[in-house]
Amino acid sequence: MADHAGASGVRTWSTVDVDAGDAFAYWREEICRTFVPLRPRLLGQRDQPFRGRVDTRTISVATMSRIRAAPQEVVRDPADGDQLEGSWFVNLQIHGTSAVTLADEQRVLRAGDAVLLHAEQHYRMTFGSDFEQACIRLPNWYVRETLGPSDRLHGRVLPASPLTAILRPYVVAAVDQWDADSAAPASMMALAHITALLRTAVSDGATAANVDTDRTVRLLLEIRARHRDPDLDATAVAHHLGISERTLHASLAPTGMTFGQHLRLARLRTVALTRAETGCTVLEAAHGAGFCDVSSYYRARRKLDAGVWR
Incomplete structure (x- = not known):
C-alpha cells in the first residue's frame, strides 16, 4: 500500500x-x-x-x-x-x-x-x-x-x-479509530480539546502565576473519568476535589473552555467512539455517555457544529 x-x-x-x-x-x-x-x-x-x-x-x-x-x-x-x-x-x-x-x-x-x-x-x-x-x-x-x-x-x-498523556489518544483515535460517520463530529471535538490542552500547557506569565496547572489537569481528568454520570455538574466536581466552584471555573479558564463545554465534549466524544466501535444506536450511545436523552445529545451537536457554546 x-x-x-x-x-x-x-x-x-x-x-x-x-x-x-x-x-x-x-x-x-x-x-x-x-x-x-x-x-x-x-x-x-x-x-x-x-x-x-x-x-x-x-x-x-x-x-x-x-x-x-x-x-x-x-x-x-x-x-x-x-x-x-x-x-x-x-x-x-x-x-x-x-x-x-x-x-x-x-x-x-x-x-x-x-x-x-x-x-x-x-x-x-x-x-x-x-x-x-x-x-x-x-x-x-x-x-x-x-x-x-x-x-x-x-x-x-x-x-x-497528564496533559500530554491526554493528547495522545485524541490524535491516535482521530487518525485510526473513527469511521466515516463518526470521524467529522468526533474529530472536531478532538481539535477543540487538543487546543484547550495546548493552551493550558503553554500558558505562562500572568496566567501561570494565577492558575494551578496541576489543579487544571486534575479537573480535566475528573471530567473525563466521570462524564458518563448524567447528574455530574460543577458543584459535584468542586465538592469532590475540595475546592470552591469559583476556583474550579478559574482553573479551567486557561483552557478557553468552560466546565460545561468540557463536559459536553467528553460526552460527545464518547458517543462517537461508542458508535464507531459497537455500531449501537444514537440513543444507546447517548445514554451511555451521560446525556439525559437524545434531544440533549443533538443540542450539544448543533452547538458544536455551529461553534456556539453558550
Whole structure:
C-alpha cells in the first residue's frame, strides 16, 4: 500500500509494498509532499529494508498524523519553501526518542514529551531508533488566535505530563479509530480539546502565576473519568476535589473552555467512539455517555457544529 485513501478520510503512505531499494526514496518524496519540504537522511547501515508509514486525516484547519518509521534524520530549512503559507507542528513522541536541534541547542524528546515547531524556522530532528510520533499541523493564524503570541513557542518542549498523556489518544483515535460517520463530529471535538490542552500547557506569565496547572489537569481528568454520570455538574466536581466552584471555573479558564463545554465534549466524544466501535444506536450511545436523552445529545451537536457554546 504505497498510497491509499480510505473511505473514512484517512490517507496512508507506507513502504510495505515498495521495492526495498526504492523504499527510502519513496519515503523522502512522500513525507515532503505530506508535510513540508524536508531533507530526510537515512541513519546507519541496516540489515532490514527501510520501513515507514504515515496515516493522516484533515480535520477542519488541522492535519493530524501518526508516523511510524525507522531511524533517520530530518532537516527543515525554510529556504526549501512550503506549499502552505506557514504552519506549526506539535510533535508528540509516542515510542522511541528523538533529538530536536535548533541552532546550537539540542533537546531530547522521550515517550510522552511534545515539542512545538514552526515550519518557517530551521530545525533538525534525529531519530536514532525505530520511532512513533503523533503530529498535529496547525496554520499560523489558528495558533495566534488560540494559543496567543507565538514568538516564544518555536522549540518549546512540553514534558511528559497528564496533559500530554491526554493528547495522545485524541490524535491516535482521530487518525485510526473513527469511521466515516463518526470521524467529522468526533474529530472536531478532538481539535477543540487538543487546543484547550495546548493552551493550558503553554500558558505562562500572568496566567501561570494565577492558575494551578496541576489543579487544571486534575479537573480535566475528573471530567473525563466521570462524564458518563448524567447528574455530574460543577458543584459535584468542586465538592469532590475540595475546592470552591469559583476556583474550579478559574482553573479551567486557561483552557478557553468552560466546565460545561468540557463536559459536553467528553460526552460527545464518547458517543462517537461508542458508535464507531459497537455500531449501537444514537440513543444507546447517548445514554451511555451521560446525556439525559437524545434531544440533549443533538443540542450539544448543533452547538458544536455551529461553534456556539453558550
